[in-house]
Amino acid sequence: MPERTDRELVAAAREGDAESFGLLVRRHQRRVYRLAVHLLKSAAEAEDVTQDTFVRAYGALDRFDGRSEPFTWIYRICVNLSLNALRSRKTRRASSPEDPQVEALLVDERPASGSPQRTTADKQLGRALIEGIDDLSDTLRTTLVLVCIDGLSHAEAGEVLGCPEGTIAWRVHEARKKLRGMLSERGFDDEDLEGKA
Amino acid sequence: MTTPSVKLPRNADELLRDLPLPEPDFEAQARAIEERLLQGVPSVAALSPELLLEVPSLDAEPGEPALASQVRAAPKSHFAEMARRSVGKPNDDAAQLAKELLAATAHRRRPDAQMVARVRAAGKGATATPLPLSEPRRDRHSGVVPRADASSPTATAGVARAEGDKRGLFIALAGVALAAAAAVALFAKSPPEAVEGSTSRPAVAATAEVVPAARPAPAPRGEEPLTLNALPTAVAAAKEAPPPEAARTPKPGPAPARARSALTPSSALASAAPVRSAEGVPATAAREPVKGAESAPEPALRPAQGHSDNVPLNPSSGAVSTALASVRSGVQACLAGQTDPVRVSVTFASDGHVSSVAAGGPSGACLQAAFSQARISPFARDSFTATTTVRPP
Numbered sequence: 001m002p003e004r005t006d007r008e009l010v011a012a013a014r015e016g017d018a019e020s021f022g023l024l025v026r027r028h029q030r031r032v033y034r035l036a037v038h039l040l041k042s043a044a045e046a047e048d049v050t051q052d053t054f055v056r057a058y059g060a061l062d063r064f065d066g067r068s069e070p071f072t073w074i075y076r077i078c079v080n081l082s083l084n085a086l087r088s089r090k091t092r093r094a095s096s097p098e099d100p101q102v103e104a105l106l107v108d109e110r111p112a113s114g115s116p117q118r119t120t121a122d123k124q125l126g127r128a129l130i131e132g133i134d135d136l137s138d139t140l141r142t143t144l145v146l147v148c149i150d151g152l153s154h155a156e157a158g159e160v161l162g163c164p165e166g167t168i169a170w171r172v173h174e175a176r177k178k179l180r181g182m183l184s185e186r187g188f189d190d191e192d193l194e195g196k197a
Numbered sequence: 198m199t200t201p202s203v204k205l206p207r208n209a210d211e212l213l214r215d216l217p218l219p220e221p222d223f224e225a226q227a228r229a230i231e232e233r234l235l236q237g238v239p240s241v242a243a244l245s246p247e248l249l250l251e252v253p254s255l256d257a258e259p260g261e262p263a264l265a266s267q268v269r270a271a272p273k274s275h276f277a278e279m280a281r282r283s284v285g286k287p288n289d290d291a292a293q294l295a296k297e298l299l300a301a302t303a304h305r306r307r308p309d310a311q312m313v314a315r316v317r318a319a320g321k322g323a324t325a326t327p328l329p330l331s332e333p334r335r336d337r338h339s340g341v342v343p344r345a346d347a348s349s350p351t352a353t354a355g356v357a358r359a360e361g362d363k364r365g366l367f368i369a370l371a372g373v374a375l376a377a378a379a380a381v382a383l384f385a386k387s388p389p390e391a392v393e394g395s396t397s398r399p400a401v402a403a404t405a406e407v408v409p410a411a412r413p414a415p416a417p418r419g420e421e422p423l424t425l426n427a428l429p430t431a432v433a434a435a436k437e438a439p440p441p442e443a444a445r446t447p448k449p450g451p452a453p454a455r456a457r458s459a460l461t462p463s464s465a466l467a468s469a470a471p472v473r474s475a476e477g478v479p480a481t482a483a484r485e486p487v488k489g490a491e492s493a494p495e496p497a498l499r500p501a502q503g504h505s506d507n508v509p510l511n512p513s514s515g516a517v518s519t520a521l522a523s524v525r526s527g528v529q530a531c532l533a534g535q536t537d538p539v540r541v542s543v544t545f546a547s548d549g550h551v552s553s554v555a556a557g558g559p560s561g562a563c564l565q566a567a568f569s570q571a572r573i574s575p576f577a578r579d580s581f582t583a584t585t586t587v588r589p590p
Contacts, residue, residue, distance in 0.1 A: 022230075022231050029226060030223055038216075051233065055230060063250060073250075076250070122212060130216070137256070138256070161255065180204065
C-alpha cells in the first residue's frame with residue numbers, strides 16, 4: 001500500500017481520524033524537534049515545544065487552507081512557539097557545555113571519514129559553529145537552521161517564514177558570511193583545516 | 198583578519214547538516230502527544246491564532262532587501278503621466294538630452310562631462326542649449342557650443358573662419374551678399390512672365406536668405422556662384438506656398454530690393470520659419486544646410502489635428518452674439534403677438550453656417566428660418582451650439 005501523503009493524512013485527521021494525525025506526528029516530530037533544539041538550545045524546552053506544536057496544529061486543522069505543504073505549516077507553528085519561548089526568557093541563554101548541541105557534539109563518537117585527529121578537529125569546528133550560530137540574530141539563525149541545517153529549500157523556508165525566496169537567500173548569505181568571520185576569528189580557515197586533515 | 202566570505206571552511210557545511218543532537222524517545226513523545234489530543238485540545242481561539250498561523254515576527258536585518266512584492270510593484274501612474282510617457286516614447290536622444298539638461302538646470306547642477314560630450318556630438322548645442330557658464334573659458338563663445346566636430350565640412354569651415362567678436366558681423370555681411378547674389382542669379386535666369394505669374398519666387402528668395410548662412414565664406418569670393426540647381430530641394434516644395442508680401446509685387450525689380458532690406462541675421466531666421474510647403478508643413482528642410490548637410494533632417498512640425506492656421510477651435514462668444522443679434526429683428530417678428538419668451542438653441546457647423554435650430558412652440562418653424570440666416574466665422578470643432586432666449590417685441 002503506498003504511503004499516504006501529508007495532505008491525505010491532514011484530510012483524514014480533519015475527519016476525526018486521530019491515527020492519521022499520529023502518523024503525521026511520527027513523520028515530522030524529529031525534524032520539528034531538531035528545529036526547536038537549534039532555536040532554543042534546550043532539550044527540555046524543545047521537547048515541550050515539539051509537543052505543543054503538534055497539539056496546536058491538531059486544534060487548528062480546520063484552518064489549514066491547503067495552499068502550503070502541511071509540514072511548512074507545522075514548521076511555522078514550531079518557529080512561532082520557539083520564538084515566543086525565547087522572548088519570554090529573561091536573558092538570552094549563551095552557549096554553554098550544557099547546551100544539548102554541545103553535549104551531543106562532545107559525546108559524539110560516530111566514525112568520521114578521516115583519522116581520529118580529524119574527528120577532534122571536527123569537534124572543535126562543530127563547537128565553533130554552534131557558538132557562531134548562537135551569536136547570530138534570531139532572524140539569521142532561524143533562517144540558517146531551516147536552510148543549512150534542516151535542509152529546506154529557499155522556497156520552503158520562505159513559506160515558513162513568510163518572506164520571498166530572495167530574502168531567504170540574502171539572509172543565508174549574510175548568516176554564512178558572519179559565520180565565516182566568526183570561524184576565522186577562532187582560527188578556522190581553509191588552510192588550517194586542510195593542514196589538520 | 199580574513200575577509201568574511203560565504204564559503205565556510207572545509208567540511209563545515211557537512212557538519213552543519215549533521216550536527217549531533219541528543220535524541221529523546223520520539224515514540225514516547227508521539228504517544229504523549231496522542232494522549233494530549235485524546236484529553237481534548239483547547240480551542241484555537243484560546244491559543245492566540247496569530248501565534249500559530251501568522252508569519253513569524255522576525256526583525257528585518259540591517260541592509261535586508263525589501264520585500265519582492267514592494268520591489269516588483271509597478272509604479273502607479275495616472276493618465277497624465279501615461280500621456281506624457283506616450284509622447285516621449287520615440288525616445289529621441291535629443292529629447293532625452295534636452296530633458297537631462299533641463300533637469301540639470303532645474304537642480305542648478307552643472308551638466309557632467311558626458312552630457313557636454315553628447316551635446317557636442319549631437320551638434321545641437323549651437324542651436325538649442327547653451328552650456329553653463331561654469332564651462333571652461335574656451336567653451337564660452339557667446340554661450341554657444343563650438344561646432345568643431347559637426348559633420349558638415351562647410352559648417353566647420355564657416356565656423357572656423359568666423360572667430361572672435363567679428364564673427365556675427367562677418368556672417369551677416371556674407372549672408373547679405375550671398376542672398377543678393379542668389380536673388381540676382383534667380384531673376385536673371387528666370388523668364389519675366391514666370392516671375393510675374395509665379396508666387397513661388399519670393400519664397401525662393403526668402404529661403405535663399407537662410408541658405409548662405411551656412412556658407413559665409415565662399416560667396417564674397419564668388420567661387421561658388423549660386424544657381425537654381427544649387428538651391429536646396431526644399432525650395433521646390435515651397436513653390437506652392439502662399440505668396441508673402443514680395444510675391445505680390447508685379448515687377449521683378451522690387452523683389453530683390455525687399456529681400457535685401459530683410460537680410461539681417463535675425464530676419465533671415467525669422468523669414469525661414471513661416472515659409473510653408475503646400476501641405477502646410479513648415480519648410481524646415483530649407484534650413485538643413487545651416488545645421489550640416491549630413492545630419493538627418495529634423496521631423497517637420499505639423500499643426501495640431503483639427504486646427505488650421507487661422508481657425509480657432511471654438512467661435513468667440515462675441516462673434517456668436519453678433520451673429521445672433523444680426524437676425525434679431527426677423528426672430529422677434531416670429532414672436533409677434535406672443536407674450537412668453539422662447540428659448541432657442543442654435544447649432545453652428547464648423548463652416549459657420551447654422552446647421553440646426555431647436556425652438557419649440559408655434560413659432561418654431563419661423564424661428565428656425567430666421568436663425569438660419571446667422572453666420573459666424575469658421576472654427577475647428579465639428580459644431581458649436583449657442584442657447585439664447587428670444588423675447589417678444
